[in-house]
Structure formats: structure tokens, C-alpha cells
Amino acid sequence: MKHYYLVADDDQDTQFLIRKAFGNLGLSVPLQFVNDGEEVIDYLEGRGGFNDRETYPMPGLILLDLKMPRKNGLDVLEWIRESPFREIVVVMFSGSDVETDVREAYRLGVNSFIHKPTSFSDFQHVLSAVHHYWFGCNYIPRIGGDGLIGREKTPFKIIAQ
Amino acid sequence: MKHYYLVADDDQDTQFLIRKAFGNLGLSVPLQFVNDGEEVIDYLEGRGGFNDRETYPMPGLILLDLKMPRKNGLDVLEWIRESPFREIVVVMFSGSDVETDVREAYRLGVNSFIHKPTSFSDFQHVLSAVHHYWFGCNYIPRIGGDGLIGREKTPFKIIAQ
Numbered sequence: 001m002k003h004y005y006l007v008a009d010d011d012q013d014t015q016f017l018i019r020k021a022f023g024n025l026g027l028s029v030p031l032q033f034v035n036d037g038e039e040v041i042d043y044l045e046g047r048g049g050f051n052d053r054e055t056y057p058m059p060g061l062i063l064l065d066l067k068m069p070r071k072n073g074l075d076v077l078e079w080i081r082e083s084p085f086r087e088i089v090v091v092m093f094s095g096s097d098v099e100t101d102v103r104e105a106y107r108l109g110v111n112s113f114i115h116k117p118t119s120f121s122d123f124q125h126v127l128s129a130v131h132h133y134w135f136g137c138n139y140i141p142r143i144g145g146d147g148l149i150g151r152e153k154t155p156f157k158i159i160a161q
Numbered sequence: 162m163k164h165y166y167l168v169a170d171d172d173q174d175t176q177f178l179i180r181k182a183f184g185n186l187g188l189s190v191p192l193q194f195v196n197d198g199e200e201v202i203d204y205l206e207g208r209g210g211f212n213d214r215e216t217y218p219m220p221g222l223i224l225l226d227l228k229m230p231r232k233n234g235l236d237v238l239e240w241i242r243e244s245p246f247r248e249i250v251v252v253m254f255s256g257s258d259v260e261t262d263v264r265e266a267y268r269l270g271v272n273s274f275i276h277k278p279t280s281f282s283d284f285q286h287v288l289s290a291v292h293h294y295w296f297g298c299n300y301i302p303r304i305g306g307d308g309l310i311g312r313e314k315t316p317f318k319i320i321a322q
Contacts, residue, residue: 109270129294
């Protein structure tokens with residue numbers, strides 16, 4: 001079972017760091033990247049070059065930046081929650097930890113709000129936590145098809161520090 | 162900073178196991194318990210014996226059983242998302258892993274859906290994951306007040322198995 005991520009972030013450095021973090025963690029997770037909010041919608045609707053579902057499969061989870069050109073993360077979130085893709089898990093992954101942004105994201109139905117850490121080791125740590133929590137513990141409905149993406153059998157250990 | 166849980170479950174054995182799991186994990190987390198869906202609403206609204214916020218503080222996170230008397234988990238979730246408490250993090254913690262239940266929970270705006278494992282060691286494991294993810298990585302808006310309940314600084318390690 002592949003756990004596809006759709007990562008929406010206009011910052012190429014962040015895209016690079018996400019790839020690098022998953023690589024370092026030994027997680028060979030299929031990552032798809034888009035660069036702005038309009039592209040998230042195009043991707044989900046299979047328009048604008050994203051029409052081949054073999055190449056651009058429906059994601060299990062969207063990692064969504066907040067501040068993006070064309071359509072920002074909150075606008076995209078609002079669109080998703082009123083769309084046929086409303087059940088999709090959306091994790092805001094943002095440089096912002098401003099209270100009004102966090103509250104607005106929850107008000108609009110985000111599943112979770114993660115603040116991007118500035119140190120790479122913490123950045124890698126939170127991506128590991130995101131992956132293991134959402135795909136290792138949680139059930140996610142498969143979007144655009146039947147079935148669930150289910151919990152793997154105790155795939156990791158948590159060590160309190 | 163205290164991370165209050167409101168646990169809604171009519172099954173006394175489950176309540177006992179949750180207490181035991183948090184105890185075994187060394188997490189001295191304040192847990193409040195209610196026994197059905199109507200009591201969740203009473204608790205959040207501070208009615209029916211829950212009017213003292215010192216004794217019954219607003220939770221950071223609700224662990225919500227699905228099948229409960231009076232009002233089930235999906236009904237409570239729907240109520241929460243249309244209430245002044247709509248931003249609260251709700252994690253469904255259910256014996257069900259039936260696809261229609263999971264989809265309906267996401268459609269109604271659950272943050273996460275966890276299937277209660279039958280073995281106690283897995284049960285404890287997923288509660289550890291819930292705690293460390295939501296209070297160790299994620300930002301949660303404080304309900305009924307200002308501020309965020311924020312990420313602790315790398316409070317745990319994840320070991321892939």
C-alpha cells in the first residue's frame with residue numbers, strides 16, 4: 001500500500017528539505033509537489049496537466065503551506081471542505097504560528113496544524129511524526145475510491161525523552 | 162502547561178484501560194471522563210454539574226467513542242462543528258473500523274479516526290502516539306480563551322521497527 005502525499009509549497013527549498021527528510025528517514029514515500037493553491041485544485045480535479053491518475057494519484061494526505069501565491073492555504077482548505085474531496089486529510093505545514101492563522105485553519109476544518117521547525121533535525125522529526133501518526137495509527141478514507149488506508153501493525157515505537 | 166483530555170466513552174472497562182495506559186506511559190495527563198454524548202455537550206457548555214471550570218477545565222482534545230447511548234459520537238461531532246467550540250480537536254477513538262463510519266466522521270469534520278486496538282499493548286501504543294502527536298507536534302487552539310497549546314521542543318523520538 002502506497003501512502004501518497006501531495007505537498008503544496010511555493011518554496012523550492014522547502015520542497016527540497018521535505019524530500020531530503022523523507023529520504024533520511026528511510027521512508028520511500030511517494031511525494032507529489034505543487035507550487036501554489038490553484039495547482040492543488042487542478043491536481044485534485046485532474047485538470048491542467050494532472051489528468052493522468054497513474055502519474056498523479058489521489059493523495060492520502062495533503063501537506064499544505066499557508067502562504068502561497070494565487071490561492072493561499074486557507075482558501076484551498078475552504079475549497080476542499082466544500083468539494084467532493086472534503087474527506088481528505090489536510091495537514092497545514094506552515095512557517096506561521098500566529099494564533100489567528102491556526103484558529104482560522106481549524107475553523108475551516110484542517111485536520112492538524114504543524115509549525116515548520118527552523119532546525120532541520122526538528123523539521124525531519126515532525127515529518128516523521130506526521131508520517132507515523134497518520135499512516136501508522138490513523139484511518140484515512142481513500143479519496144475517489146472505496147476502502148480505507150489503515151493502520152499498519154505497530155510500525156514504530158515512541159521513546160519519550 | 163496541562164494538556165486536558167475529555168474522554169467520552171460509555172464503557173467503564175475502556176475508561177479504566179485509558180487511565181492505565183496513560184499511567185504506564187508515565188504521562189501524568191489530566192483526564193476527564195463522561196459517559197455519553199449528551200454529557201460531552203453538557204461538559205463543553207458547563208451545564209449539568211460541569212459548571213465549575215476549575216474542576217472541569219476546557220479540554221485540549223476530545224477522545225470520542227462512536228457508539229454511545231443518548232447521543233452517539235457522530236451526532237456529538239456534528240453538534241461540536243456547529244457550536245462555539247467548533248475549533249476543538251476531536252479524535253474518534255472507536256471499536257469500529259467500518260468504512261462508512263470512518264467516512265462519515267471525516268465528512269462531519271473529525272480531526273482523526275483511531276481504531277481501538279484489541280491488544281492492550283497496541284492500545285497503549287496508539288494512546289502514546291495520540292498524545293505525542295497532538296501535544297508534541299501539533300498546534301491546538303485554546304478553546305474558550307486566547308492562545309495556543311503549542312508544540313513542546315522535540316519531546317519524543319520515533320523509532321521505526
